[in-house]
Amino acid sequence: MLCRRTARRGEALPMTRTTTPAPPAVEFADASKTYGEVRALTGLTVSIGPGETVALLGPNGAGKSTTLDLLLGLRNPDPGGSVRLFGGTPRKAVTDGRVGAMLQSGGLMEGVKVHELVALACDLHPRAHDVDRVLAGAGISDIADRLVDKLSGGQEQRVRFALATAGANDLIVLDEPTTGMDVSSRQAFWASMRAEAARGRTVLFATHYLEEADEVADRVLVLHRGRLLADGSAAEIKARAGVRRISFALPDLTSATVGTLRGLPGVTEATASGTTVRLRSADADATVHALYGLGLYPRGLEVTGLGLEQAFLTLTQQAETRDAEDARDGKDAREAREAAA
Numbered sequence: 001m002l003c004r005r006t007a008r009r010g011e012a013l014p015m016t017r018t019t020t021p022a023p024p025a026v027e028f029a030d031a032s033k034t035y036g037e038v039r040a041l042t043g044l045t046v047s048i049g050p051g052e053t054v055a056l057l058g059p060n061g062a063g064k065s066t067t068l069d070l071l072l073g074l075r076n077p078d079p080g081g082s083v084r085l086f087g088g089t090p091r092k093a094v095t096d097g098r099v100g101a102m103l104q105s106g107g108l109m110e111g112v113k114v115h116e117l118v119a120l121a122c123d124l125h126p127r128a129h130d131v132d133r134v135l136a137g138a139g140i141s142d143i144a145d146r147l148v149d150k151l152s153g154g155q156e157q158r159v160r161f162a163l164a165t166a167g168a169n170d171l172i173v174l175d176e177p178t179t180g181m182d183v184s185s186r187q188a189f190w191a192s193m194r195a196e197a198a199r200g201r202t203v204l205f206a207t208h209y210l211e212e213a214d215e216v217a218d219r220v221l222v223l224h225r226g227r228l229l230a231d232g233s234a235a236e237i238k239a240r241a242g243v244r245r246i247s248f249a250l251p252d253l254t255s256a257t258v259g260t261l262r263g264l265p266g267v268t269e270a271t272a273s274g275t276t277v278r279l280r281s282a283d284a285d286a287t288v289h290a291l292y293g294l295g296l297y298p299r300g301l302e303v304t305g306l307g308l309e310q311a312f313l314t315l316t317q318q319a320e321t322r323d324a325e326d327a328r329d330g331k332d333a334r335e336a337r338e339a340a341a
């Protein structure tokens with residue numbers, strides 16, 4: 001990278017070249033998508049840099065596939081919004097062979113063998129890899145002679161992965177790629193994906209398996225009802241959900257005590273089993289402070305963060321609650337809340 005440095009008095013600065021920064025791999029600017037009455041995506045603005053591995057999370061119907069369709073140029077955003085890949089249109093990036101995609105829908109060509117189909121994808125790619133390398137990378141060398149229509153669901157997914165990595169794509173887009181794969185296939189799949197990312201590829205994948213997002217992604221985008229709810233590392237998303245688990249033992253635990261604990265500041269849930277108490281709190285510091293203020297003597301107190309799955313559920317439930325309140329209180333209340341935020 002070229003850096004500028006300030007000249008000392010009387011000293012000539014060395015000649016510096018100015019470089020134009022590379023455009024983002026993916027850039028959504030106020031992109032929305034409406035299907036008739038259904039608003040599938042609302043004002044998505046997000047930029048993904050080259051080399052990032054990004055997970056797209058969201059409950060069913062959140063707009064993940066729509067986002068990927070816009071990204072691949074399979075659909076156009078509503079007027080006023082735009083989607084750019086590497087500074088150009090999605091169509092250009094796709095025809096230049098810069099994008100590989102593995103989508104949920106679409107059957108594989110029937111009546112051909114695995115290696116024939118992969119060889120065809122390589123033939124069509126402007127920057128193709130060697131067929132054997134692609135087969136090996138997808139872990140399907142051993143089924144290369146099988147007919148594509150005689151494969152198991154997990155094997156079909158691997159073939160789709162091979163088609164998405166048939167050439168030197170700069171961006172790999174995966175829609176729920178490991179659906180139907182067994183545990184070891186999943187591990188092998190993510191190992192090959194990590195290898196692609198290590199070569200500087202940008203990887204964007206939609207998934208329902210939150211542990212995959214946690215383990216694989218540098219960055220997580222959470223969509224909910226077509227809106228971007230959170231954007232950050234898995235650790236940031238967990239912290240943003242704000243809720244923590246507090247657990248401890250109370251030797252003389254009664255149901256009345258559990259009722260009292262439920263009323264402590266920040267507590268959203270209190271359960272007891274034997275002498276062990278488990279709380280969930282949106283403000284763990286205030287809860288613990290108040291707990292000691294009750295004159296109780298909790299033993300073995302532990303405060304832990306949520307896993308990504310719980311954080312995701314908390315964030316989406318919070319959004320559901322806000323949506324319900326907005327529906328009840330009207331548009332003005334929403335605008336006032338957004339202005340306050």
Ligand SMILES: Nc1ncnc2c1ncn2[C@@H]1O[C@H](COP(=O)(O)OP(=O)(O)OP(=O)(O)O)[C@@H](O)[C@H]1O
Nearest residue numbers: 035038039040058059060061062063064065066067
């Ligand atoms: N072609 C279409 N016509 C009408 N509505 C559509 C169409 N495609 C998607 N939708 C609607 O748009 C919304 C977003 O759908 P989308 O498939 O993008 O969500 P998703 O997050 O991928 O869901 P899932 O996790 O279930 O695959 C949903 O309400 C869906 O019913």
